[in-house]
Amino acid sequence: MRFIQHFFLIIVFCAFIASCKEKNEYQSVFKEIEVRLYDSISDDFFLGDKKCKECHQKEFKNWKGSHHDKAMEVANSETVLGNFKNITFESQGVTSRFFKKGKDFFVNTEGPDGNYHDYKIAYTCGVFPLQQYIVKFPNGRYQCLKTAWDSKVGKWFDLYPDFKIVHSEWLHWSRGGLNWNTMCADCHSTNVRKNYRRETDSYNTKYSLINVSCEACHGPGKQHVNDVARLGEDYVNSDTFLMTSNTSPKELVDQCARCHMRREQFSKAYDFKGTMLDHYFPQLIEEERYHADGQILDEVYVYGSFVQSKMYQNNISCTNCHNAHSLKLKFEGNALCAQCHEPQKYNAKTHHAHNINSEGAQCVNCHMPGNYYMGNDFRRDHSLRVPRPDLSLKYGTPNACTNCHNDKDDEWAWSSFKKLYGTVDSIHFSEKLIPGIQGEVNAHEGLLALIQDKKHPEIVRASAVKALEKYNTTIFIQQYIDLLEDDSPLVRATSIDVLSGINNRNYVSYFLPLLKDTKRTVRIKAFYGLSSLAKEEVPEVYKKDYDKVKKEFWNHVNSNYDFVGGRVKEANYYLKKGNVNKGIEGYENALKIDELNNSLRLTLANLYYQNNTFNKAESLFKKVIELEPEYGPVYYSLALLLAEQNRVEEAIEQLQKAKIKMPTNNRVYYNLSLLYNKKGDYKNAEKILYEGLKVAPNNESLLYTLAYQFYTTDNYKKSRTIIKRLIKLHPENPQYMRFLDELKTK
Template identity: 65%
Template sequence: MAIFVSYQLNVSFVICPFKNPIKKSLLLLKSSLFIFAFIIISCKKESKYIPVSENDIFASTEQIPDSHFLGDQNCKECHKDQFKAWKGSDHDKAMQLADSTSVLGDFNNEKFTSQGVTSRFYKKEGGFYVNTEGPDGKNHDYKIVYTFGITPLQQYIVAFPDGRFQCLRTAWDSVKNKWFDLYPDFKVVHSEWLHWSRGGLNWNTMCSDCHSTNVRKNYDFKTNSYHTKYALINVNCEACHGPGKQHVDDVKRLGNNYTATGTMQMTLNTKPHDLVDQCARCHIRREQFSEAFNFEGTLLDHYFPQLIEEPIYYPDGQILDEDYVYGSFIQSKMYQNNVACNNCHDSHSLKLKFEGNALCAQCHIPEKFNTPKHHFHDMGTEGAQCVNCHMPGKYYMGNDFRRDHSFRIPRPDQSLQYGTPNACAGCHKKDNTWAWESFQKLFGAVDSIHFSDKLAPGITGQPNAHTGLIELANNIKQPEMARASAVKALSNYNTENFINNYLKWLNDASPLVRGASVDVLSEINNADLVKSFLPLLNDPKRSVRIKAFYGLSALSESQVPETYKQSYQKVKKEFFTHINTNSDFVGGRIKEANYYLKQGNMKKGIEGYESALKLDNINNQARLTLANLYYNNKEYNKAEAAFKTVMEQEPEYGPAYYSLALMFAELERTDDAIVQLKKASEKMPDNIRVYYNLSLLYDKKQDQKNAENSLVKGLKIDGNNESLLYALAYHYSKHDQPEKAKNILVRLVQLYPNNPQYANFLQQLSPKG
């Protein structure tokens, strides 16, 4: 009996700051139907994974009262030099009330037009206003209440109902003194999540946690509203050093007898990796796991980092989308050798400590490296600058140039293989072939092994690259970021083939590796594997514990062993805090929906996806999954309507037509199924399964000619496709064309000699004697 091959919907929801939205067209990424990835922060290095007692691992989640944050004027009394350096910095100006001193943009009735939208900036009654397109597609007047940043651009924030604050898409270029569109080549419709008036540019969710001090988002799911609070409007001294009340009280009480009591963060005694982790809270793509940051525990008790994978990184780990520096820096040899942010940047002004190559010369001997014998460029030129070879950058948000902090040697050979960038071709504006030939003339063969030599082939799905990924993941001398990314990339090669590797990595010393392993294994519906997550309920890192709990979703509470009951209940509370904290994201609502689906609760799963679409009605990734859920729940009319909505919004997206066709076929609506499959073949002509299933449908209607033609069309695309060849052989045999069937079977036997089915079929068709 013929079996229709269903289309497995693989999607991943990207929760990203507004700075660089992903192209609206649907992205199919490696993830199972019910596993959705968030975008996300980092790790604290450990030498060995030793589960600790509950008293140690369940760090306090208590929020700090605003009254414990005393403000910069209190700090200034004793720390005049530090205050002077900080004053006017990007941290100081991270967010300000909009007034005549803070607003840099031209609000003298200036007009700016981009993507068909005209915005007018003007003043009224001492305030600053903009007339621009609102959430209904019509122009309205909005008052500017806050400024955001200072250089190289300044954004402006508008107050909306229900406690929302929205960041305008049009920003002020404070270097060139002009208005500009953050995404000039990116058309956004007013009803989309990425429109400035909606979720993609919402300050409460996307910006507040890192631009102000002691932020509590306070999102209310029931009313879909915010009551966001902060202690200090900007990135104040205490945003980095922690609340100052105890410190000031101790100083006043002890006077000249005061000695450090350990109440402050980021001190001169903070170790390099700890310092980097503390900066990282705001300088990385992250998923949040705690309700609010309270300086308790470590970074991974509050956040988990986005690993190296497309479309955030190139396959070799270089920046593609924004990663906010940290994800790159922990890949580097600099980080591995205890270089920290403050070795290059002044901690308070944030400026570089030295100009030009003098910055690198702090550690790298000038006579060896700052010479044409090393860089092969004339001294004093751009090419002779260390950063231009080892820290190439990209522009984000229209005019914000940021350098890649992974500090790597250009690899034109990898550019040719994997499409990754290299500084040579980028600077000289030539192709990668020229760059590789020039590299070999100057340096010869590549003489250093970088983790990307094993990671890039795996991320791009090269044949047999799994071996290199396993080697990289097992190599504790390699960066944790690279190892964890290798663990994730190995799932490209059928996870079930590497179960023993993953089970071992669940106990790895690196929390990033443990977390990545849980994420991958969570996609496999295997009760025995699920039980392997139980010990991780006592993991030292909250983010890993929560991932483990999510992985245990398919296990009912009654199935949890008595020894883990108490930890299970505690992590369950952490999990739902994490879910509630992210419930104003589409991805947060989907994660909760998936939890209930794993629990077997189809009703709540469907409700979760419906809820997600209320936040973003144009999110067709979610809608496709919802359509399949409707179908599985026998709500066929709703499923059909959902599929057709996807087609209306994304008319060129072939999988929607394909999925609807398969549903029609199983509902015995053969003619409707054929119509949709023909459309699917037009949208994705290289998808072999379309032709295979179309042939089965024609055969069912006894349309022998079209059944044959469909298979022949597919074989023109992939002449050695096993399924199509066998189906065509069966078709010829069924319709009394044995010679044609035998010719194809002979070919199948040659191509796939280890499959006895083809030889037996051929023998049945051959005359005896």
């Protein structure tokens, strides 16, 4: 039936073209038929680099041999750089041997079962400063070896030399962390369709061209070539040809960003239609990914940094510094920055305080410090900021001065800064963002100021929205609701995420209009926020939008079901709907991907606990203790579970361990006291409460429990003393006055 429908559409399309005279009509119908015929763009629309070369020889010459050209290639004697002459490499107890059989390249190394096997190298990935090697596995999987070739010095090295990774772990080269289909393919080849099948946990990944070709950036060339042939000198570029000299700077950055940012994918495949936010949502400035001021920390690539910069705000784009085809810098050294910045002023010792032509005199070393990723790949921070030793002193963030002068401290750096430039003459967004991300008291005021000031970069405002979640978000409900109509889709989407986490039933009326949002990422997040809403509850005016976005949501979930995050999202969707069993099933499936993920295991254990499946919950809590014996909260959770089953002695034992692991947690002392009281051991019940009050002298729960403890043991005088203290601390609580009145009768 599907084939018949497609055949009929083709006939109608051809008949229409025969009578169509206007090129705009031709282009619009072409696009329409393309969308209707294919879930993604067919390989037939991609003509290959040799076709591009016919008219664009200079661009082709620049591109040939570039990192894009070499992004992925079939493994052969011309493409493989590594030494496969029966060379062995040992790291973290695993010995890998690289060798050849005839013309083919092989590695003998530890596989997913913990045993050693021979694996044939199918493809190379990248070229400099390292080259990785890809092995074909069953079920359409391709895996990247954890051992890579250092192209700079010519040696094998371990991508994660400081981590002992066991064969059952997600980060093992044979598993999810180094799976080519989901971690590499989308950005290393052209027109990639991952085609993950959740029913069989398999892939049928396809691409039109193996590397990052001309058409990976400019879009499928068939229509462009046809238009040029048909129109000749009258040819005018249509919106089907991307990344041209007419593309605006910010749009160009967004188009490059899809492969140069850390992000979550929201479409089944990138189809060269819409904008970045119709396909991907970028990583915001959050702890463990960025430093609190927005400097790079984890592997976040370039986009999230660059859009923080004044360069981006002033319409500087990637191609102002990089040749679009060779990817090389347009100028060497400070001449690159001197395109815009007056060299007499900035390329002078009076500005940078270093000898001319020294490393310290290079603009990038002060304004674009970097980190090494994947072992030997040095990448610069593209936020292009002024070093701030004063913020380092205040908040512990890094600065370029002491990064280079590692024998000096931040006090020295700040003193030197002031001698050269005086105090800082402008307020950077990070001065308000850092305290909020670090969760400092009253820092919400700075976050709110950032959010409301639209002069700040979108990613900064959205990150401030996310950071505000650390505070009592119920106080800021109206602000979040107002932000659902913000001009920035990043801010709208992040506000949805925060409100969804509070109580999505309360905000249904505000989420529904966002099902019509222009950005797919915002629509899908809104649908997820409406998880608890049954279809019959959807107002008639939104039903068509609801059905449309529901398909987009499930495409998103199913396409990402090979990630832990995809399975968790599905699980949480069902939990929001009140379907605990499906939620549990979802977390069980997520744990199958990453068996050592204790965050998943703890959530699943608590779901079992809530569902009264105590034996499974206990087993998981104990597994977490086995894997992470220093993690205090798990002892606490296990103790509550045991207490629920009236296994008092065992619960006390676990709480005593929790007290050692997290001695400042008030709830441990509180619950431990209750358990001692339950078994009639009033002496230890009182002793534990006093221990807790040494840690938190004015803790309300501990004081009240101690007062009640004295009351139940007829020690009314001590009880009155504690209650009077509570009344002084909390005069607004009438319960304490009633308690005191009761004590006066004793």
